[in-house]
Amino acid sequence: MTRVHFFRNAKNTLTLVTRDAALGPQHMHQLPLNLRPPTFRRDHWTPFLVIDSLPSPKAANTLVARIAYHATPVGRDHRAVNPVEDKVVAAARALEDLVVRGDIKGEDSPRATWERMDLQGVAVANKVMWPGRVRHEPMSPKKEKPYLARVEAAWREKGAFGAAETVKRK
Secondary structure (H helix, E strand, C coil): CEEEEEEEECCCCCEEEECCCCCCHHHHHHCCHHHCCCCCCHHHEEEEEEEEEECCHHHHHHHHHHHHHHCCCCCCCCCCCCHHHHHHHHHHHHHHHHHHHCCCCCCCCCEEEECCHHHHHHHHHCCCCCCCCCEEEECCCCCCCHHHHHHHHHHHHHCCCCCCCCCCCC
16 A cells, blocks of 8 residues: 655644655755754654555655645745645645546545545635545544644644634633
8 A cells, every 4th residue: 555645844834745654854855945944853743644545656656746746836935825735735636647647547546534624625725626536534533742732722823724713812
């Protein structure tokens, strides 16, 4: 079974795409030099999407390459574009490319496992449809890292990550 993993940084919303289930310092080459953290901290990164059940390793490598092609390059001000939403839209476009190229045939049905199910609607909001063969499922809950819980609460308070409601201060 071949998989593609999408990770987001809880501190600064940067994203990484990799074939490996575990993220390491060797994956930081995807980020521009001015945005790379000085030290790699595994507890700052969390998966937000896993696409698995791809037919072959070649299809997974092609998917990663097509995601890089469709994604908006991270500019000097990385906050101008929401990188999580950008990678979701790029993933939908890349999967459609694989269907058109014939790398994903009629009997293959990739599965997209989401940290938050509302993120799958981001592609539709950007006028990009998911291929009909893709199954969408929620991620199984994992033990929450204390650091991530604090950062997520701070982001929800700011209204980032497309939070439905923001916390009102008194």
